[in-house]
Amino acid sequence: MPRDPAEALSEKRRELEAELAALAPPRQERGVQPQFGKRAGDHIAESADLMVRAQAATALRQLLVEVEAALARLRQGEYGRCEVCGGEIGAARLEAVPWAGRCISCAEARRR
Ligand SMILES: [Zn+2]
Numbered sequence: 001m002p003r004d005p006a007e008a009l010s011e012k013r014r015e016l017e018a019e020l021a022a023l024a025p026p027r028q029e030r031g032v033q034p035q036f037g038k039r040a041g042d043h044i045a046e047s048a049d050l051m052v053r054a055q056a057a058t059a060l061r062q063l064l065v066e067v068e069a070a071l072a073r074l075r076q077g078e079y080g081r082c083e084v085c086g087g088e089i090g091a092a093r094l095e096a097v098p099w100a101g102r103c104i105s106c107a108e109a110r111r112r
Helices: 005-023 042-075 091-096 104-111
Strands: none
Touching: 005 042
């Protein structure tokens, strides 16, 4: 039985927001507490960690935009229509990727 896309999308949005919140370090706490016993490499490791977090956050935000767009299409009755060719995205694809904005052939054409 296919899931209600509105429900699936809202759930995904909550999930992404929670992940983003978890990724964002509490800024005000950073640097306030001095940490002793740090090795020379720790600073580099920390910078690398911040970079990984920033990249992950960017990917999550991008996905969040897609989820929001899908919710908007749902409200406008445009959900399930490919934004490129106007064709049906297809139930199986929407089931797997409820926020898909393109049908499988347009999505693949873009990747090439
Ligand atoms: Zn298409």
